[in-house]
Amino acid sequence: MSEIAVITGASSGIGEATARHLVRAGYDVVLGARRTDRLEALKAALEAEYPERIVAALPLDVTDVASVDAFVAAIDRADILVNNAGGAIGSESIAESDEADWQRMYDTNVLGVLRVTQRLLPRLRESPSATVVTIGSVAATVPYVGGAGYNAAKHAVRAVTRVLRLELHGEPIRVAEIDPGMVETEFSVVRYRGDEDAAAKVYEGVDSLSADDIADAVTWVVTRPPHVNIDSILIMPRDQVGPGQVKRRA
Ligand code: NDP
Ligand code: 8X3
Numbered sequence: 001m002s003e004i005a006v007i008t009g010a011s012s013g014i015g016e017a018t019a020r021h022l023v024r025a026g027y028d029v030v031l032g033a034r035r036t037d038r039l040e041a042l043k044a045a046l047e048a049e050y051p052e053r054i055v056a057a058l059p060l061d062v063t064d065v066a067s068v069d070a071f072v073a074a075i076d077r078a079d080i081l082v083n084n085a086g087g088a089i090g091s092e093s094i095a096e097s098d099e100a101d102w103q104r105m106y107d108t109n110v111l112g113v114l115r116v117t118q119r120l121l122p123r124l125r126e127s128p129s130a131t132v133v134t135i136g137s138v139a140a141t142v143p144y145v146g147g148a149g150y151n152a153a154k155h156a157v158r159a160v161t162r163v164l165r166l167e168l169h170g171e172p173i174r175v176a177e178i179d180p181g182m183v184e185t186e187f188s189v190v191r192y193r194g195d196e197d198a199a200a201k202v203y204e205g206v207d208s209l210s211a212d213d214i215a216d217a218v219t220w221v222v223t224r225p226p227h228v229n230i231d232s233i234l235i236m237p238r239d240q241v242g243p244g245q246v247k248r249r250a
Pocket of ligand 2 (some may be wrong): 010137139147180181182243244
């Protein structure tokens with residue numbers, strides 16, 4: 001029987017790449033996100049390439065308790081949870097930010113991780129060896145101007161990951177956090193509210209990380225021997241040494 005990996009936010013970017021990598025590595029996968037058309041397309045592509053694998057695509061809004069409950073109720077077994085759903089909205093200063101954006105970022109990045117983890121825990125506890133991997137950010141440790149809501153949320157994600165590690169100590173469940181720097185995905189399109197030009201500028205002249213680079217790390221973390229817990233990994237492009245500290249080609 002194959003192990004089952006549950007991936008939140010699998011409709012694009014890191015989550016989608018993680019689904020591809022884990023299926024290739026021999027896992028069955030459960031894909032969750034709000035854009036179910038994209039999940040269905042990914043499921044069809046994965047099933048065509050890997051007919052021996054089981055791929056489930058389920059609607060999931062991590063900010064909606066009923067949606068999280070329905071998502072988890074549809075999952076019989078789970079060995080791996082990849083808490084990936086998340087993102088930033090806006091880059092205004094604290095003085096100019098909209099409180100609704102702070103609330104949405106906290107709800108998605110922090111409460112979303114807590115909701116899904118809490119509800120999936122009974123399934124993970126039935127696994128002989130489970131792993132929870134949460135995608136944090138370099139913003140989980142390094143704050144930057146215009147990042148208050150997102151930085152605070154990712155700092156909180158780090159706290160949640162650490163508390164989970166402490167609370168599951170002694171059980172056969174590993175807890176890991178992967179903290180990426182700049183990864184070229186739809187992240188900046190979402191952050192800049194659909195402004196594709198503003199988003200493209202973020203990655204201009206930089207060899208950014210790809211979603212595959214992070215999916216590779218997730219796959220490495222979950223395929224270590226069961227006694228090995230990778231507590232956290234910070235991954236940035238060679239040309240980045242911190243948020244906003246990027247070497248661009250002239
Ligand atoms: P994308 O915007 O490409 O992907 C975000 C994913 O999260 C989508 O699949 C989206 O699906 C899902 N998502 C967002 N809100 C919800 C919600 N309420 N319920 C369920 N799913 C949701 O960005 P990335 O792939 O880059 O982001 C993935 C994670 O990586 C995020 O946690 C982000 O904070 C983190 N990260 C990204 C970095 C980067 O530079 N790109 C760097 C560091 C961390 P849908 O809209 O269909 O629901
Ligand atoms: C995304 C990376 O530097 O924009 O988490 O916060 S950053």
